[in-house]
Amino acid sequence: MKFLLCLITYQLSIDNLLIECKRAISKGIKSILLFGIPDIKDDTGNIACSQSSIVQKAILAIRKEKLDLLVIADVCNCEYTTHGHCGTIVDGDVDNDLTLKTLAKQAVSLAKAGADIIAPSDMMDGRVSAIREALDIAGFLKIPILSYAVKYSSAFYGPFRDAAQSSPKYFDRKTYQMDVANSSEAIREIQEDLDEGADMIMVKPALSYLDIIYRVKQYSHVPVVAYSVSGEYAMVKAASEKKWIDQMSAVMEIITSIKRAGADIIITYYALEVADFLNNK
Numbered sequence: 174m175k176f177l178l179c180l181i182t183y184q185l186s187i188d189n190l191l192i193e194c195k196r197a198i199s200k201g202i203k204s205i206l207l208f209g210i211p212d213i214k215d216d217t218g219n220i221a222c223s224q225s226s227i228v229q230k231a232i233l234a235i236r237k238e239k240l241d242l243l244v245i246a247d248v249c250n251c252e253y254t255t256h257g258h259c260g261t262i263v264d265g266d267v268d269n270d271l272t273l274k275t276l277a278k279q280a281v282s283l284a285k286a287g288a289d290i291i292a293p294s295d296m297m298d299g300r301v302s303a304i305r306e307a308l309d310i311a312g313f314l315k316i317p318i319l320s321y322a323v324k325y326s327s328a329f330y331g332p333f334r335d336a337a338q339s340s341p342k343y344f345d346r347k348t349y350q351m352d353v354a355n356s357s358e359a360i361r362e363i364q365e366d367l368d369e370g371a372d373m374i375m376v377k378p379a380l381s382y383l384d385i386i387y388r389v390k391q392y393s394h395v396p397v398v399a400y401s402v403s404g405e406y407a408m409v410k411a412a413s414e415k416k417w418i419d420q421m422s423a424v425m426e427i428i429t430s431i432k433r434a435g436a437d438i439i440i441t442y443y444a445l446e447v448a449d450f451l452n453n454k
Contacts, residue, residue: 184210187227187234194240200448204243206292206440207231210252217261217271218250222278229286236287245319246288248280248304249295259295259349267349272297277307284313292375294321296349301369317372319398323359323385324377326350329404359385360392367395373438378402380427383434390435399436401427406442421450 185193194205209228211220220226224233232244250272251259260272272295280291291308293300301320308316327350351358363374374393376386377400390397405427413420424443431439441447 187231190231191234191238191240194235194238194242197445197448198241200445200452202444202448203241204245206245206247208247208252214253214255216255218253218275218279221250221253222275222282224282224286226282229282232283232286232288243289244287245290245292246283246286248276248283248291248293250275250279251295260297267297269297269299269349273300273303276300277303280304281307281311281313284308284311284316288316290317290319290373292319292321294324294377296321296324296351298365299369301366301371305370318370319373319375320366320371321377321400322363322366322371322374323382323389324350324375325353325382327353327378327381327402327404329378329381329402353381356385356388359389363389363393367393371395373398375400375440376436378405379431379436379439380405383430386431386434386436390437396437397435398438398440399431399434401431401439401441401443403442409443421446425450 197205207228209221209226209231211227213220221228223229228246232246235242235244249259250261251257254260256262258267260267260269261275262268263271276293276295276297280293283291291304293304301318304318308314308318351362359376366374373396374389375398376382376389379386379399379401386397386399409418409420409423409427412418413423424447428439428441428443428447
């Protein structure tokens with residue numbers, strides 16, 4: 174199995190991030206997905222487009238330490254906007270085209286900082302094409318795009334939104350994230366992103382969408398990534414703390430089911446524990 178370590182369970186300063194990265198490397202984990210929480214937010218997320226933004230500074234620090242890590246940079250605006258939505262609000266809703274401009278700027282800035290993979294998670298229409306064009310113009314023709322192609326409007330994001338301070342201040346994200354009851358839309362979203370140049374595609378969340386992962390794997394000719402999200406992590410953690418289940422047995426059963434459904438790569442908050450389990454085994 175290939176695992177990515179996702180470090181949003183806690184808010185980490187850059188010096189502590191480097192410590193966690195070294196710990197991950199020591200356990201055999203070679204990939205990390207980064208999210209950022211700025212000191213100051215704005216209405217558009219433009220704060221995330223600067224080389225002095227938090228994720229860019231974190232990537233530069235990782236590169237300065239010469240850590241053997243593949244760095245994936247999440248591209249979205251929800252952590253950076255005052256309202257908590259993934260784009261610019263116009264007339265009470267997210268404006269798709271204005272948001273694309275910010276996402277493209279953010280992607281180029283992250284690539285300049287040293288990101289290996291750009292991962293847009295916003296679910297705006299046309300974002301892969303806009304980001305690909307911007308990266309190519311800036312000279313980053315070989316930087317791949319991992320698209321959150323199938324991202325459902327899920328109840329399982331709660332702990333992440335608390336940690337990332339990205340909960341919407343008003344109305345929800347159902348106008349741009351997918352309906353949990355809709356399976357056919359997943360294939361349409363995938364095809365659109367593939368047509369626009371996505372190099373990998375993601376299904377998020379994972380556990381309640383194993384059927385979607387399976388369908389996507391049968392359909393797609395690029396690697397399929399599954400994101401086991403914060404709510405899935407929190408449920409297992411809480412149940413294990415109450416001694417209702419054995420934590421690692423449950424974690425490995427979940428991870429195995431995601432792999433069995435067809436995921437080539439799994440993003441999990443349990444990456445460190447899974448690495449320890451597999452190394453000891």
